Amino acid sequence: MTTSPAPAPNPSRDATGEAGQGRRPRSKVDILLETIRFEHTVFELPFAYVGMILAADGAPTFWQFAWITVAMASARTFAMTANRLIDARNPRTAGRALPEGLLSVRVMTVAAFASAVTLTIATWSLNDTCLTLMLGAVVILTLYLCARRVTWACHFVLGLAIGLAPVGAWVGVRGTVDTEPLVLFLAVVFWVAGFDIVCATQDIEVNRREGLHSIPARFGVTTAFRIARASHAMSVACLVALGVVAGLGVPYYVGVAGAAGLLVFEHSVDSPRDLSKVNVAFLNVNGYLAVSMLVMTIADYLAGWITHGWVGA
Numbered sequence: 274m275t276t277s278p279a280p281a282p283n284p285s286r287d288a289t290g291e292a293g294q295g296r297r298p299r300s301k302v303d304i305l306l307e308t309i310r311f312e313h314t315v316f317e318l319p320f321a322y323v324g325m326i327l328a329a330d331g332a333p334t335f336w337q338f339a340w341i342t343v344a345m346a347s348a349r350t351f352a353m354t355a356n357r358l359i360d361a362r363n364p365r366t367a368g369r370a371l372p373e374g375l376l377s378v379r380v381m382t383v384a385a386f387a388s389a390v391t392l393t394i395a396t397w398s399l400n401d402t403c404l405t406l407m408l409g410a411v412v413i414l415t416l417y418l419c420a421r422r423v424t425w426a427c428h429f430v431l432g433l434a435i436g437l438a439p440v441g442a443w444v445g446v447r448g449t450v451d452t453e454p455l456v457l458f459l460a461v462v463f464w465v466a467g468f469d470i471v472c473a474t475q476d477i478e479v480n481r482r483e484g485l486h487s488i489p490a491r492f493g494v495t496t497a498f499r500i501a502r503a504s505h506a507m508s509v510a511c512l513v514a515l516g517v518v519a520g521l522g523v524p525y526y527v528g529v530a531g532a533a534g535l536l537v538f539e540h541s542v543d544s545p546r547d548l549s550k551v552n553v554a555f556l557n558v559n560g561y562l563a564v565s566m567l568v569m570t571i572a573d574y575l576a577g578w579i580t581h582g583w584v585g586a
Contacts, residue, residue: 317438319567320461321345324439324454326567327519328446331574337399341442344395344407348438350388352414354381399445406444410437422484425491428469432462453519460511467504468539468559470497498540505536512566521573528569535562 325333325341333341389411396407414434420427436458443454473480473487474497480490489497512529515521539558 317349317435317563318342318345319563320457321438321442322567323570324442324457325446326570326574327453327457328443331571331578333446337446340395340398341445344392344399344403344441344445345438347388347391347395348407348410348414351385351392351411352434354385354388396441396445400448402448402450403441403445406437406441406450410434410441413437421480421486423486425486425488427486428466428473428488429462431469432465435465436461453515456511456515456518460508460515463504463508463511464559464562467501467508467536470501470504471539473497502540505540509533509536521570522576524569524572524576528566528572531565531569532562535559535565 321341325337329337392407392411393404396404413430417427417430417434420430424430439457439461440450440454443457444450470488474489474494476485476487477489477494479485480487487497488500492500509529509532512532513526516525516529535558542558
């Protein structure tokens with residue numbers, strides 16, 4: 274019987290998380306932030322800001338902005354630490370800190386607990402309704418972490434959890450739930466579900482082996498891409514509807530047109546025949562989309578203020 278050779282050591286990382294010889298070892302905080310991809314908060318935060326800006330008629334207070342930012346960042350940290358703990362057996366994520374032993378389960382658990390406490394403080398500081406909504410978001414997020422073991426519709430459960438971000442931001446400003454945040458909620462639900470379905474095409478084999486559910490694992494890659502495209506089309510339609518309901522102007526609709534173009538580009542890059550660029554589309558295109566929608570929403574209010582100022586003069 275022959276034995277397989279031992280895997281070659283990774284020269285760019287040692288057991289302490291040090292990147293290359295002669296460099297300062299990274300701290301646990303650095304490794305944690307990299308593990309939970311903290312910079313990817315760019316996906317959820319812009320739409321939360323859109324909800325905040327709409328609720329405040331373009332002019333939120335400093336404390337509304339600050340607490341909403343803290344709430345969104347801590348919510349995502351909680352979600353990602355919990356996901357990393359559950360997803361540690363996924364071969365595609367085997368190079369991450371938890372499977373490699375660079376972070377312990379204890380550290381990740383403490384991080385999840387601390388972020389949950391921070392989220393509670395931030396939402397309580399906004400208003401009681403926002404705190405109640407936060408509890409609902411945590412429940413839905415927990416359902417998502419379990420949904421992959423129950424239903425192939427888990428992508429839409431994730432969309433529900435993230436879609437509550439702009440609703441929570443709106444409630445953080447006004448203390449009530451109105452039509453505008455619900456329409457934005459639907460836009461985010463379909464947007465998130467669409468790109469999560471595309472990302473799940475990378476995990477078909479491990480999902481089937483581990484008994485996890487997803488649209489790609491259930492229906493195949495080709496059908497999964499069709500459902501993802503339909504979801505993104507619904508997202509764009511909801512963004513258009515939001516402009517109508519909120520009485521937004523030309524700059525906002527330019528943003529919607531740009532978002533639609535980015536989604537078309539994303540689906541032209543990704544295809545059932547070539548999944549090699551899925552991560553590029555996921556990271557870049559969706560990040561640009563979220564930020565561009567925020568920028569154009571702000572531009573819409575600025576244009577309105579300038580126009581009204583000129584008219585008043």
